[in-house]
Amino acid sequence: MLTIRIAPEAARRMRRACERAGVLETGGMLLAEYAADEVFCVLDVTTAAPGRFASFVRALADGLGKLDRFFRRTGRDYTRFNYLGEWHSHPSFALRPSAPDDASMFEIVNDPGTSALFAVLVIIRVEAGELRGGAWAYYPPDRREDCEFVVEGDPTNR
Numbered sequence: 602m603l604t605i606r607i608a609p610e611a612a613r614r615m616r617r618a619c620e621r622a623g624v625l626e627t628g629g630m631l632l633a634e635y636a637a638d639e640v641f642c643v644l645d646v647t648t649a650a651p652g653r654f655a656s657f658v659r660a661l662a663d664g665l666g667k668l669d670r671f672f673r674r675t676g677r678d679y680t681r682f683n684y685l686g687e688w689h690s691h692p693s694f695a696l697r698p699s700a701p702d703d704a705s706m707f708e709i710v711n712d713p714g715t716s717a718l719f720a721v722l723v724i725i726r727v728e729a730g731e732l733r734g735g736a737w738a739y740y741p742p743d744r745r746e747d748c749e750f751v752v753e754g755d756p757t758n759r
């Protein structure tokens with residue numbers, strides 16, 4: 602089972618994006634470090650403007666500049682620092698993937714243009730000021746596995 606850890610700065614960005622979006626879904630890309638065997642640490646996330654994130658469309662246009670900055674900052678060490686997957690909020694429904702979420706993730710991992718061996722989906726919500734969520738790993742052609750989900754260094758999540 603993979604472990605997905607959310608670093609404090611990434612958690613802050615996600616929380617702020619959720620608070621700005623209110624009842625609307627928001628989301629973006631996960632930028633992560635391969636920290637140890639089966640453990641990924643999300644160091645940064647991209648965020649789409651609220652309302653532009655209709656029904657889980659990848660926010661590529663908003664994210665590309667951010668992605669390039671992340672790669673430059675991490676010395677283009679792609680085996681250690683890379684795109685891990687997608688995140689979005691479920692402000693008012695269950696914290697698990699919907700059928701369209703599964704379909705979108707399988708589309709990503711089965712896309713012949715991406716060489717991804719897998720991709721992770723993180724779904725979150727802010728409840729009483731605390732970040733709650735879960736993570737799932739998607740493998741081609743059609744396998745989904747639960748991940749362990751940990752928000753690091755956030756005293757409200759301990």
Ligand SMILES: [Zn+2]
Binds near residue numbers: 699724
């Ligand atoms: Zn969803």
